[in-house]
Amino acid sequence: MKNLLAVREQLTSGKVSLHELAEGYLETIRSRNPEINAFIDVDEADVQKQAASIQKKIDNGAAGSLAGTIVGVKDVICEKGKKVTCASHILHNFESVYEATVIKKLREEDALLIGRANMDEFAMGSSTENSVYGPSKNPVNTEYVTGGSSGGSAAVVAADMCDVSMGSDTGGSIRQPASYCGVVGLKPTYSRVSRYGLVAYASSFDCIGPFAKNVTDAAIMLKHISGHDPMDNSSSDKQVDDYLAEMDTDNDTLRVGVPEEYFGEGLDEEVRNIIQDQLKALESNGVKLVPVKLPHMKYGIATYYILATAEASSNLARFDGIRYGHRADHKKVEEELSAERAEIKNALKGKSVAEIEQAMSRVDSQLIRLYKKSRTEGFGTEVKRRILLGTYVLSAGYYDAYYAKAQKVRRLIKNDFTEAFKKVDVIVSPTAPTTAFKLGENMNDPLQMYLNDVYTISANLAGICGISVPAGTHSNGLPVGIQFMGNAFRESDILRAARRIEKLHV
Numbered sequence: 001m002k003n004l005l006a007v008r009e010q011l012t013s014g015k016v017s018l019h020e021l022a023e024g025y026l027e028t029i030r031s032r033n034p035e036i037n038a039f040i041d042v043d044e045a046d047v048q049k050q051a052a053s054i055q056k057k058i059d060n061g062a063a064g065s066l067a068g069t070i071v072g073v074k075d076v077i078c079e080k081g082k083k084v085t086c087a088s089h090i091l092h093n094f095e096s097v098y099e100a101t102v103i104k105k106l107r108e109e110d111a112l113l114i115g116r117a118n119m120d121e122f123a124m125g126s127s128t129e130n131s132v133y134g135p136s137k138n139p140v141n142t143e144y145v146t147g148g149s150s151g152g153s154a155a156v157v158a159a160d161m162c163d164v165s166m167g168s169d170t171g172g173s174i175r176q177p178a179s180y181c182g183v184v185g186l187k188p189t190y191s192r193v194s195r196y197g198l199v200a201y202a203s204s205f206d207c208i209g210p211f212a213k214n215v216t217d218a219a220i221m222l223k224h225i226s227g228h229d230p231m232d233n234s235s236s237d238k239q240v241d242d243y244l245a246e247m248d249t250d251n252d253t254l255r256v257g258v259p260e261e262y263f264g265e266g267l268d269e270e271v272r273n274i275i276q277d278q279l280k281a282l283e284s285n286g287v288k289l290v291p292v293k294l295p296h297m298k299y300g301i302a303t304y305y306i307l308a309t310a311e312a313s314s315n316l317a318r319f320d321g322i323r324y325g326h327r328a329d330h331k332k333v334e335e336e337l338s339a340e341r342a343e344i345k346n347a348l349k350g351k352s353v354a355e356i357e358q359a360m361s362r363v364d365s366q367l368i369r370l371y372k373k374s375r376t377e378g379f380g381t382e383v384k385r386r387i388l389l390g391t392y393v394l395s396a397g398y399y400d401a402y403y404a405k406a407q408k409v410r411r412l413i414k415n416d417f418t419e420a421f422k423k424v425d426v427i428v429s430p431t432a433p434t435t436a437f438k439l440g441e442n443m444n445d446p447l448q449m450y451l452n453d454v455y456t457i458s459a460n461l462a463g464i465c466g467i468s469v470p471a472g473t474h475s476n477g478l479p480v481g482i483q484f485m486g487n488a489f490r491e492s493d494i495l496r497a498a499r500r501i502e503k504l505h506v
Contacts, residue, residue: 193225
């Protein structure tokens with residue numbers, strides 16, 4: 001499989017033009033996307049314009065290091081002049097007025113941005129079925145989901161509609177769909193990549209990261225999107241490693257932690273066997289396997305869904321239908337309120353003025369009713385569910401019992417990893433407990449849907465890095481991913497581990 005370095009060599013030698021590369025991907029999009037529904041917007045004229053401009057730079061020897069790299073972008077990352085809908089009706093007409101830092105970095109190095117990728121609404125979901133555009137379908141078998149919330153970003157790479165793509169990961173939303181679609185997906189350490197221009201779901205969890213066809217391409221993309229950003233006050237100024245150079249270093253033994261907590265009940269037996277076979281192969285190639293304990297992992301799902309939904313309820317309060325996005329018909333709202341007030345007056349006929357005024361005071365103002373109706377019409381079921389849950393755990397009387405306690409457990413989970421990384425370089429697990437499930441199978445069972453993230457959310461709770469790389473194929477014909485988690489800012493370690501797995505399959 002060609003990587004980005006090989007493509008760049010072909011371009012600079014004149015063996016192929018960027019126009020040809022772009023047109024090849026556009027042809028694939030035309031033929032496959034109507035069924036897969038992974039891209040929600042592709043402006044072919046703009047793609048050709050970008051290709052012509054970048055090709056001139058290549059011909060003149062002045063192109064950036066990502067010239068020739070064709071990138072899909074999740075519809076939660078802002079591109080100036082492009083619609084950024086977050087796959088939600090409430091933002092159906094919103095056009096970004098500024099550029100996300102990651103997009104700016106990609107453009108500065110002459111990457112070509114080919115289209116906007118489908119996703120779960122506001123990145124809330126594990127299957128990309130919670131999208132106003134309809135679900136994306138798994139390119140391996142279109143009867144199955146892509147995973148989520150970055151399912152579209154995984155599918156566009158798996159279906160060979162672009163070289164790489166950008167996704168976001170709040171609780172596994174890069175790694176889980178990467179596993180389901182059979183590609184590489186990398187979640188950086190929290191603060192390694194700027195969040196400026198990423199529409200927030202849960203601000204203390206959200207990370208932007210790449211999907212790629214191989215580990216080399218993931219390392220290249222991570223290098224170019226990482227680094228300090230003054231526009232993001234949570235952005236780290238820690239030096240960015242040369243991931244590509246460090247990825248293939250074998251000058252010492254890689255220590256891989258194997259936690260029993262990730263190989264217990266709920267894990268598909270065949271997935272377990274595939275992962276264990278990979279670990280045996282790694283061990284025979286000089287990798288040291290070390291048992292480790294992560295005792296607080298059993299609280300991970302509950303902790304994550306308390307904290308993430310609490311942050312979501314706060315972040316999504318800005319979508320009120322007044323400043324931007326969908327707004328309910330204010331005339332209908334006014335008519336409804338007038339009718340409601342008339343009904344109250346009629347029901348209280350003969351009552352005192354004070355009694356009538358008291359009843360009227362309980363009726364929403366026109367503005368409040370407009371907020372409610374706009375948000376009711378604009379948000380989907382899963383987003384409403386998470387806003388309600390988050391508002392509940394932050395409410396008076398429940399804050400200490402849920403939110404404050406969850407923050408304490410988050411610290412315990414972080415401490416578990418800190419102790420484990422004193423003994424090992426990376427920690428291994430399945431990426432997901434099963435392969436991709438069928439479309440519609442879990443839509444009416446939110447808890448079952450949430451359990452798909454059981455092995456990925458701990459990295460977000462702890463703020464560490466993680467990567468999913470293909471490990472094999474299940475007897476059902478669907479991909480199985482293996483996950484490596486590394487200590488904060490040790491992306492080089494997880495790339496080394498992922499590269500070792502990749503070599504087993506070459």
